[in-house]
Amino acid sequence: MAQTQYAIRLEHVTKTFGGVAANQDISMQIRRGEILSLLGENGSGKTTLMNMIAGIYYPDEGQIYVNDQLADIRSPRDALALGIGMIHQHFKLVDVFTAVENIALGLPKGERFDLRRVRDKARAICEKYQFALDLDQKVYEMSVSQKQTLEIVKVLFRGADILILDEPTAVLTPQETERLFEVMRNMRADGKAVIIITHKLHEVLEISDRVAILRRGCYVGDVLTADATEASLTEMMVGKKVELDIERPEPKDPVRRLAIQNLTVYNAEGIKVLDDVSFDAYGGEILGIAGISGNGQKELLEAIAGLQHAAPGSDVKFFPPEREHQPMELLGKTPRAITEAGVHLSFVPEDRLGMGLVGSMGMTDNMMLKSYDAGHSPLVDRKAPQELAKEIKEELGVVTPDLNTPVSRLSGGNVQKVLVGRELAASPIVLMTAYAVRGLDINTSYTIYRLLNEQKKKGVAVLFVGEDLDVLLQLCDRILVLCGGRVNGILDGRTATKEEVGLRMTNLVKEDAEQ
Amino acid sequence: MSSLIAWILRAIPFGTIIMYGAMGEIVTEKSGNLNLGVPGIMYLGGFAGFASAYYYENLTANPNPVLSVVIALLCALIASTLGGLIYAFLTITLRANQNVTGLALTTFGMGVANFFGVFILNGSSYSAAPLANKAFAAKIPVLSGLGTVGQVVFSYGFLVYAAIVLAIVLFWFLSRTRMGLNLRAVGENPATADAAGINVTRYKYVATLCGAAISGVGGLYYVLDYNQGIWATTEQIEALGWLAVALVIFTTWKPLNAIWGAYLFGMLYWLYQFLPSLMGISVPSYATDLIQMVPYVVTILVLIVVSLRRKKENQPPASLGIAYFREER
Numbered sequence: 001m002a003q004t005q006y007a008i009r010l011e012h013v014t015k016t017f018g019g020v021a022a023n024q025d026i027s028m029q030i031r032r033g034e035i036l037s038l039l040g041e042n043g044s045g046k047t048t049l050m051n052m053i054a055g056i057y058y059p060d061e062g063q064i065y066v067n068d069q070l071a072d073i074r075s076p077r078d079a080l081a082l083g084i085g086m087i088h089q090h091f092k093l094v095d096v097f098t099a100v101e102n103i104a105l106g107l108p109k110g111e112r113f114d115l116r117r118v119r120d121k122a123r124a125i126c127e128k129y130q131f132a133l134d135l136d137q138k139v140y141e142m143s144v145s146q147k148q149t150l151e152i153v154k155v156l157f158r159g160a161d162i163l164i165l166d167e168p169t170a171v172l173t174p175q176e177t178e179r180l181f182e183v184m185r186n187m188r189a190d191g192k193a194v195i196i197i198t199h200k201l202h203e204v205l206e207i208s209d210r211v212a213i214l215r216r217g218c219y220v221g222d223v224l225t226a227d228a229t230e231a232s233l234t235e236m237m238v239g240k241k242v243e244l245d246i247e248r249p250e251p252k253d254p255v256r257r258l259a260i261q262n263l264t265v266y267n268a269e270g271i272k273v274l275d276d277v278s279f280d281a282y283g284g285e286i287l288g289i290a291g292i293s294g295n296g297q298k299e300l301l302e303a304i305a306g307l308q309h310a311a312p313g314s315d316v317k318f319f320p321p322e323r324e325h326q327p328m329e330l331l332g333k334t335p336r337a338i339t340e341a342g343v344h345l346s347f348v349p350e351d352r353l354g355m356g357l358v359g360s361m362g363m364t365d366n367m368m369l370k371s372y373d374a375g376h377s378p379l380v381d382r383k384a385p386q387e388l389a390k391e392i393k394e395e396l397g398v399v400t401p402d403l404n405t406p407v408s409r410l411s412g413g414n415v416q417k418v419l420v421g422r423e424l425a426a427s428p429i430v431l432m433t434a435y436a437v438r439g440l441d442i443n444t445s446y447t448i449y450r451l452l453n454e455q456k457k458k459g460v461a462v463l464f465v466g467e468d469l470d471v472l473l474q475l476c477d478r479i480l481v482l483c484g485g486r487v488n489g490i491l492d493g494r495t496a497t498k499e500e501v502g503l504r505m506t507n508l509v510k511e512d513a514e515q
Numbered sequence: 516m517s518s519l520i521a522w523i524l525r526a527i528p529f530g531t532i533i534m535y536g537a538m539g540e541i542v543t544e545k546s547g548n549l550n551l552g553v554p555g556i557m558y559l560g561g562f563a564g565f566a567s568a569y570y571y572e573n574l575t576a577n578p579n580p581v582l583s584v585v586i587a588l589l590c591a592l593i594a595s596t597l598g599g600l601i602y603a604f605l606t607i608t609l610r611a612n613q614n615v616t617g618l619a620l621t622t623f624g625m626g627v628a629n630f631f632g633v634f635i636l637n638g639s640s641y642s643a644a645p646l647a648n649k650a651f652a653a654k655i656p657v658l659s660g661l662g663t664v665g666q667v668v669f670s671y672g673f674l675v676y677a678a679i680v681l682a683i684v685l686f687w688f689l690s691r692t693r694m695g696l697n698l699r700a701v702g703e704n705p706a707t708a709d710a711a712g713i714n715v716t717r718y719k720y721v722a723t724l725c726g727a728a729i730s731g732v733g734g735l736y737y738v739l740d741y742n743q744g745i746w747a748t749t750e751q752i753e754a755l756g757w758l759a760v761a762l763v764i765f766t767t768w769k770p771l772n773a774i775w776g777a778y779l780f781g782m783l784y785w786l787y788q789f790l791p792s793l794m795g796i797s798v799p800s801y802a803t804d805l806i807q808m809v810p811y812v813v814t815i816l817v818l819i820v821v822s823l824r825r826k827k828e829n830q831p832p833a834s835l836g837i838a839y840f841r842e843e844r
Binding site: 076077092093094095096097101105106107109113138140 | 693696700704706708710711713827828
């Protein structure tokens, strides 16, 4: 075996965050002159694993060997000294600096400071790998793709020969992706080891030589791309079905509550994040929305709730119970008007306190956020919200020393209960939840499922954006799969298989397969 | 014509005071620290410089003018650096709110200077350090006698020229050196600077302390040159300190702009005294304060124009006023 066959070798690497294992006993190898895809669902531990190689995290257990030498990587600097460079999803660039200035930032002190020499060397790198980059351009004038290119040039400039790219194509157009792949192939031809973190199957098959798969923090295995198909990769990625024993009552006489037609949304950068989405939601059923995060789930819910602008031609109709033949157009209405009509959004963002709750206020005050303008008195009514807070505390078992303890001091699960409880208490007609069980322990998750089922029995139309396919398949009556902002099929929750959903999440199905 | 010259002769020393204050604040703000304690720091620098020069003159048998300059400068630098240290420790290490800390420092600096000033004043309304004043205000020999040009260009104390040199040095430092590049990165995007291996805390500390030292020289120049070496309990320095903060915005954080900006502010500040006589009109005394407001009005106009044009280069450092936490999971 050649001495430097493996650029990186991991031996039994484990990393835990607050008792939850993000990576469990992972052993794998990365070779020179190959492009390795690291494939896995959200939260499967891909980025954590790579962050340990790049010096952002330090493994709790296990060893990392770089070029067959045991390496102790404590910081990104250590990683760079070993020739490891990682390009993160969030770029680390100074906006008002030019490309050259950004490259020069933090260069070792030994050499004389000379921006012209930096520029010459950077230009040579650009020519070698055929990067299209104006080195004198300011970063704030650059497109996302150019910034990414600059990040790559930055690590190459520092002599990296092991490159890790964290979901590089998530922000690129197809043409830009093609150009990035071209550059990656050039780097491979130059003998560098290139790792690409992704969950897009067609990209995996197009660019990589080998695929390594992670699932729930564990290493599933690796296959040569030549031997892999989309179906085999999906199966490795999502695994076998796990029985969860979630209750799923049959929907009772479903009534149409929402009719979404041709909903298209552009984000602030002008990229189409929702593309011609059409579906109906019925009272008395739970409609699951599956998809890799960032495929339009957030925008879909926000557009319905009035928090996002929809492109012309879109249409969102709401059918209130009392006037079912007079649908109400939701687009163009203010978020408040939509909430008052009975369409509620309970969104659990990455930081639970970011949206919906004020961290420094207690439960009672957070309840008041929804009721402060009730009645005609100039003074606010504190009694009703206090009652409500008490009710939620008892019913959902919120652990808090006092109703007035700032919610930011509660544990994540309890904060989530407060948030969901408040939305449920408003007796919604349509209830939208996103990532309602993210970060919750099993028992609390089941409490949330039970609450959602209760709402369903009451005839509420529930939209449930979830991450865990097992939960989606066992809780929801129908599952809408979003992929690249498009509806990629609406499946029956009772008959769909995990592989089917997984495949649709990662790959647009060409033919119209709606049931 | 002669009143125009008199106007300039007044405006340039005035501009020099706020130029020091502003240059110090530019250095501080480039590291992302918004130090509103500039007036307090100028008080500290001015008082320490005056007090040391005063005691040196009065307690020494044969005081040497050069030595008195050195002592006064050194004491002013030390006192204002200590003022900056209070700010730096509170905002960088303890991550206290920058605005509140700065305003507290202003009050603190004024209080300290006025409190200890009581012992020097000893009951009288003012006291003076004539020797130090003579040394600080010494004009350039020969050149200052060369007619009108000589008078306008060469008839100031050495700190006026030092300020111009310092502005050029700062420009060169910020735009041409590795440390300048690193400092700007710290103020723009500390997380990026940190990832690039730059010691963010050290840069913030050093910039804040150096900035305070430079600002303090403005106070020293005010007392020992501009105010003819006289210490009195007035609030004049505070007003100058705020004008310096306004000047930072006016320069759009560029040291070279501080040179002409400061002199322009000086002209505008003295507008009320010279413009009426130049134009041959009389202005009622109650309008004086209104006219002295002009520099602030100009600053607001600059803010409006800069905000409207949204040119990134003219904006304050992106992370100005925000304490830096290294993100940990």
